[in-house]
Amino acid sequence: MANKLYPDAKAALDGLLFDGMTIMSGGFGLCGIPEKLIAALRDAGVKDLTVISNNAGVDGFGLGQLLETRQIAKMISSYVGENKEFERQYLAGELQLEFNPQGTLAERIRAGGAGIPGFYTKTGVGTLVAEGKEHKDFATASGTETYILETGLVADVSIVKAWKADPYGNLIFRKTSRNFNPMMATAGKVTVVEVEELVPAGTFDPDHIHTPGVFVQRLFVGRDYEKRIEQRTVRQREPA
Amino acid sequence: MWTRDQQAARAAKELQDGFYVNLGIGMPTLVANFIPEGVDVTLQSENGMLGMGPFPFAGEEDPDLINAGKQTITELDRTSYFSSADSFAMIRGGHIDLSILGAMEVADNGDIANWMIPGKMVKGMGGAMDLVAGVKKIIVLMEHNAKDGSAKFKTACTLPLTGKGVVDMVISELAVLARPAKGAPFKLIELAPGIDLDILKVRTEGHFEA
Numbered sequence: 133m134a135n136k137l138y139p140d141a142k143a144a145l146d147g148l149l150f151d152g153m154t155i156m157s158g159g160f161g162l163c164g165i166p167e168k169l170i171a172a173l174r175d176a177g178v179k180d181l182t183v184i185s186n187n188a189g190v191d192g193f194g195l196g197q198l199l200e201t202r203q204i205a206k207m208i209s210s211y212v213g214e215n216k217e218f219e220r221q222y223l224a225g226e227l228q229l230e231f232n233p234q235g236t237l238a239e240r241i242r243a244g245g246a247g248i249p250g251f252y253t254k255t256g257v258g259t260l261v262a263e264g265k266e267h268k269d270f271a272t273a274s275g276t277e278t279y280i281l282e283t284g285l286v287a288d289v290s291i292v293k294a295w296k297a298d299p300y301g302n303l304i305f306r307k308t309s310r311n312f313n314p315m316m317a318t319a320g321k322v323t324v325v326e327v328e329e330l331v332p333a334g335t336f337d338p339d340h341i342h343t344p345g346v347f348v349q350r351l352f353v354g355r356d357y358e359k360r361i362e363q364r365t366v367r368q369r370e371p372a
Numbered sequence: 373m374w375t376r377d378q379q380a381a382r383a384a385k386e387l388q389d390g391f392y393v394n395l396g397i398g399m400p401t402l403v404a405n406f407i408p409e410g411v412d413v414t415l416q417s418e419n420g421m422l423g424m425g426p427f428p429f430a431g432e433e434d435p436d437l438i439n440a441g442k443q444t445i446t447e448l449d450r451t452s453y454f455s456s457a458d459s460f461a462m463i464r465g466g467h468i469d470l471s472i473l474g475a476m477e478v479a480d481n482g483d484i485a486n487w488m489i490p491g492k493m494v495k496g497m498g499g500a501m502d503l504v505a506g507v508k509k510i511i512v513l514m515e516h517n518a519k520d521g522s523a524k525f526k527t528a529c530t531l532p533l534t535g536k537g538v539v540d541m542v543i544s545e546l547a548v549l550a551r552p553a554k555g556a557p558f559k560l561i562e563l564a565p566g567i568d569l570d571i572l573k574v575r576t577e578g579h580f581e582a
Binding site: 186210223236239242253256257259260261307315362363367 | 417418419420421426427428429430432433434435436437438439441442443444445447453454455456457459460463464483488493494495496497498499500501502505506532533534535536537
């Protein structure tokens, strides 16, 4: 078995990083983000990054850390509302931004990882998103409808957060922290994964594996996850 | 005139037993509080969950379990989790019955604008463009007029669109406007208490059949 196990984030990224590279980073908001790998990217100082991620973190956490250090040149995202430093850099013209509808972003990554260079979707037809893109009519159950061509996305490195892995790189995600992580695992030339727990080979029921190990090249166990909550919402217990 | 809660309750009347429903952020979230007795709906959260439960009790929040508004939530006995690609396969593929969204403008041809004001910081469209393009029925829950008093149901949207010709129903604090099919004209369905047709017409720019 090829060894996929590395001691930590720094070791797992060793030799993979270069200025101007494209990185996919999993997570939705701060849920399911690769905390340790983002911190290691910051420490490595690699710059002029194009980062493909649904969101851009918050000030001081998640991808917000790489914005503070000016390591990101361009973001490809669907929603970036939670980040003042992002707004400042964008309005100052220091940061490029490409907005994609969330489902289009998810599908572009899925397609890229699946060897599909483009696909047609009706999302965004008649909006700014469609400008400059090929339009094509298809006959559908509800008549002729117009679709636009969107292209697949791949990355030099994908950084992914899973809950558990085995030494073969088989992954299981937990609850809504799955989000963009499985597609990104398929779309990196090299995919580096951090997990909360490494289990012995044979522990997983093969029917329960979310991401098969073929998509994972490097793997390590992260410690002391912060898992910050963006919107802590609770309800009151009914009085007894 | 309806309060925000009454507006949400009116929207909840559009829920049908067995529906899979996606609720947008803001006022649409309130609709979950008014699901009628005997109507069983499953709420979808586009980050990757079907069967969204209520907020957790204090101390039971799970950072791995959030909705599309990034709020902590809980799971139910019917809950399933999936990737964002599968989530938007549900949405884009027409498997979700109903989406209730907010809007800045709706035009009388069904166009909707709810993601961008030119010259202001743009936060992004998130999943809104996918929802309006793919979900079977689109209900907009919004205030009838903007802060400057201008009508939000217009002859044409002035802001960049989220989707073209996609809205089926508008519920404001004044009235319910709806159309039987995409492409059909909007029709007045219901007036809120204390609102008559003359008031509605004065405060509306877009065309509707009375």
